[in-house]
Amino acid sequence: MATNETRALTPVEDEVLSLLHSLGVPETSWRNGTRPVRSPITGEVIAQVPEADAAGAALAVERSVAAYEAWRAVPAPRRGELVRLLGEELRAHKTELGRLVTLEVGKVLSEGLGEVQEMIDICDFAVGLSRQLYGLTIASERPGHRMMETWHPVGPVAIITAFNFPVAVWSWNAALALVCGNSVLWKPSEKTPLTALAVQALFERAAHAFGSAPEGLSQLLIGGAEVGAALTDDTRIPVVSATGSTRMGRIVGERVARRFGRSILELGGNNAAIVSPSADLDLALRGIAFAAMGTAGQRCTTLRRLIVHEGVYDTLVPRLAKAYGSVSIGDPREAGTLIGPLIDQAAFEVMQDALDAARAAGGRVHGGERVAIGGHADAYYVRPALVELDAQIDIVKHETFAPILYVLRCTGLPEAIKLHNEVPQGLSSSIFTNDLREAEAFLSAEGSDCGIANVNIGPSGAEIGGAFGGEKETGGGRESGSDAWKAYMRRATNTINYSRALPLAQGVSFDID
Numbered sequence: 261m262a263t264n265e266t267r268a269l270t271p272v273e274d275e276v277l278s279l280l281h282s283l284g285v286p287e288t289s290w291r292n293g294t295r296p297v298r299s300p301i302t303g304e305v306i307a308q309v310p311e312a313d314a315a316g317a318a319l320a321v322e323r324s325v326a327a328y329e330a331w332r333a334v335p336a337p338r339r340g341e342l343v344r345l346l347g348e349e350l351r352a353h354k355t356e357l358g359r360l361v362t363l364e365v366g367k368v369l370s371e372g373l374g375e376v377q378e379m380i381d382i383c384d385f386a387v388g389l390s391r392q393l394y395g396l397t398i399a400s401e402r403p404g405h406r407m408m409e410t411w412h413p414v415g416p417v418a419i420i421t422a423f424n425f426p427v428a429v430w431s432w433n434a435a436l437a438l439v440c441g442n443s444v445l446w447k448p449s450e451k452t453p454l455t456a457l458a459v460q461a462l463f464e465r466a467a468h469a470f471g472s473a474p475e476g477l478s479q480l481l482i483g484g485a486e487v488g489a490a491l492t493d494d495t496r497i498p499v500v501s502a503t504g505s506t507r508m509g510r511i512v513g514e515r516v517a518r519r520f521g522r523s524i525l526e527l528g529g530n531n532a533a534i535v536s537p538s539a540d541l542d543l544a545l546r547g548i549a550f551a552a553m554g555t556a557g558q559r560c561t562t563l564r565r566l567i568v569h570e571g572v573y574d575t576l577v578p579r580l581a582k583a584y585g586s587v588s589i590g591d592p593r594e595a596g597t598l599i600g601p602l603i604d605q606a607a608f609e610v611m612q613d614a615l616d617a618a619r620a621a622g623g624r625v626h627g628g629e630r631v632a633i634g635g636h637a638d639a640y641y642v643r644p645a646l647v648e649l650d651a652q653i654d655i656v657k658h659e660t661f662a663p664i665l666y667v668l669r670c671t672g673l674p675e676a677i678k679l680h681n682e683v684p685q686g687l688s689s690s691i692f693t694n695d696l697r698e699a700e701a702f703l704s705a706e707g708s709d710c711g712i713a714n715v716n717i718g719p720s721g722a723e724i725g726g727a728f729g730g731e732k733e734t735g736g737g738r739e740s741g742s743d744a745w746k747a748y749m750r751r752a753t754n755t756i757n758y759s760r761a762l763p764l765a766q767g768v769s770f771d772i773d
């Protein structure tokens with residue numbers, strides 16, 4: 261996409277151009293760069309973005325430190341005002357940004373818009389939070405003393421994000437980090453820099469309206485793993501929040517730990533749902549279909565394993581196979597499409613490899629084949645796959661980031677929970693049941709081992725009010741609602757002596773004359 265090109269733009273390029281223009285992204289930041297960006301809808305290159313290098317990253321960190329030193333002194337409710345203004349920009353540009361998400365990632369339009377709604381919601385949450393960054397008062401063992409906890413800003417926060425939620429994940433982190441008094445540095449997925457550029461432009465408009473935000477308070481660094489690694493290793497960055505594969509998290513987590521930094525890791529999931537004999541099967545069918553096939557199986561919370569009681573297996577699974585056979589696959593911008601494309605060829609190949617492994621182990625595969633849409637040779641549309649298995653074989657224990665649902669049969673809840681917890685990941689989970697005892701057992705200490713456990717809804721589609729994240733190889737981090745904000749602050753315990761004596765703790769005596 262060079263500016264001196266004379267050829268006519270394709271319809272997708274034309275739409276991207278007009279969206280970026282109305283979102284206020286200058287052409288210099290997405291044309292004539294070194295990194296090509298493709299739309300998975302047609303597979304064509306839609307932009308060439310310039311990339312940051314290690315020297316650029318170091319300079320950005322320096323600016324981020326300076327911005328943090330100014331921002332931390334601004335009262336938190338005033339910091340909330342900036343995030344409120346960001347929410348207003350997102351409200352005003354929801355349609356354009358949501359459509360750009362669809363063009364860059366391939367998710368259906370209602371999900372593109374839903375992602376921007378999530379950003380608006382977390383801004384609202386953070387504005388309220390900016391007046392609620394409270395600590396505890398603790399009874400002191402010494403007379404005339406008071407103890408309390410105070411929460412302080414911590415410094416620049418690096419945010420590394422995955423392709424599949426190209427903008428919402430940044431906002432979960434950034435809205436909280438900013439009201440907590442930190443500056444932020446964002447390294448988006450190299451597959452989705454355009455939506456990141458658009459969000460940065462909206463942030464800058466909000467900062468302009470705010471009037472006194474320090475320069476460099478929120479910065480964007482486009483590039484690959486090497487830019488992420490530069491942020492990971494920089495001792496001036498006390499918190500690194502990284503969302504992506506477990507492979508990436510293992511590298512980032514270790515490197516941050518080596519320098520005693522703090523990491524918030526949001527990594528791969530391998531989410532399951534249990535269907536018990538008492539379940540409302542109509543409701544379960546709808547919940548399973550959305551959780552397993554929605555976003556073409558490219559959510560960290562996508563349903564990947566279905567554990568069905570033998571008493572309802574032969575009623576539920578054929579109905580599900582029928583839904584898989586008839587679900588509408590196509591251009592995600594068109595009304596009526598439920599499944600858009602996979603992000604790229606590599607995702608398609610990983611999916612086919614997993615299906616081959618399942619077949620080789622005796623799995624009965626329904627669907628999974630490539631579907632031709634619009635004659636786009638470089639776009640990868642697939643029919644979601646349902647795979648019936650007699651045992652939880654090795655491939656099932658890996659996260660394959662594609663629409664594959666493995667179905668297993670069980671004889672009762674203890675066996676179902678055992679199968680459920682028998683994978684290395686621990687993000688999201690659910691049970692479909694109308695039996696109170698089963699529901700409570702699933703949510704108890706002896707039930708699901710995941711960070712998210714639901715009853716009578718699928719594992720995907722979390723609300724921003726709760727803490728989001730998972731256990732085991734999912735990384736243990738929590739973002740978004742509840743008290744996730746504490747990860748973006750440092751805690752100080754203060755003891756104040758308002759007496760005239762100096763009693764030491766634990767009755768220690770140390771008298772000098």
Ligand code: NAD
Pocket residue numbers: 420421422423424425447448449450483484485486487488489492503504505506507508509511512525526527528529559560561659661687729730734
């Ligand atoms: P990915 O791991 O390939 O990339 C994620 C990000 O990490 C990108 O920005 C990438 O450039 C960066 N990165 C890669 N290697 C790095 C390194 N060595 N140092 C620093 N940064 C590095 O993941 P992806 O394919 O973009 O996204 C899909 C994965 O993300 C899936 O595993 C999915 O489950 C996971 N995910 C998890 C959550 C969650 O909240 N748990 C949310 C969304 C996606």
